[in-house]
Amino acid sequence: MLSVVLPVWLYFSLSEASTWQATIGKRLLGLHVTNANGKRIGLAHSFLRSFLKLIPWNFVHIGILVPASTGIILLGQLPSSMEWWWSFLITADVLTLLYLITPLFTGGRRSLYDLIYGTRVSWSQQGGKS
Numbered sequence: 001m002l003s004v005v006l007p008v009w010l011y012f013s014l015s016e017a018s019t020w021q022a023t024i025g026k027r028l029l030g031l032h033v034t035n036a037n038g039k040r041i042g043l044a045h046s047f048l049r050s051f052l053k054l055i056p057w058n059f060v061h062i063g064i065l066v067p068a069s070t071g072i073i074l075l076g077q078l079p080s081s082m083e084w085w086w087s088f089l090i091t092a093d094v095l096t097l098l099y100l101i102t103p104l105f106t107g108g109r110r111s112l113y114d115l116i117y118g119t120r121v122s123w124s125q126q127g128g129k130s
Helices: 002-017 024-028 043-053 055-064 080-105 112-117
Strands: 031-035 065-068 071-074 119-123
Touching: 002 024, 002 043, 002 055, 024 031, 031 043, 043 055, 043 112, 055 065, 055 080, 080 112, 112 119
Parallel strands: none
Antiparallel strands: 031 119, 065 071
């Protein structure tokens, strides 16, 4: 998991704390991440924001790849004693839904993790040349 999770976490964190204030996709769309005052967020702030943003993604990984005494088994092969393992996927679904609907109530600029960390995604009128 670390070979996938760590690089993605670093990519989001370092990109959004950089002078671009955005990942490549956000930059192409003319978007950038700022604090509540419109200033660039620091690296520690970006790491925490990205950590919270990626929690549903990590729960899906945990939910699908079930550790077992014989190695890793897939979710469909769960023994009845591990039916609770589905809670990882259910939690991921609920968090993803919350992340997706929150911007509908915040003018489209803040997801749940943005509200928690006091950040927002803003549009640059320079169209990707911020």
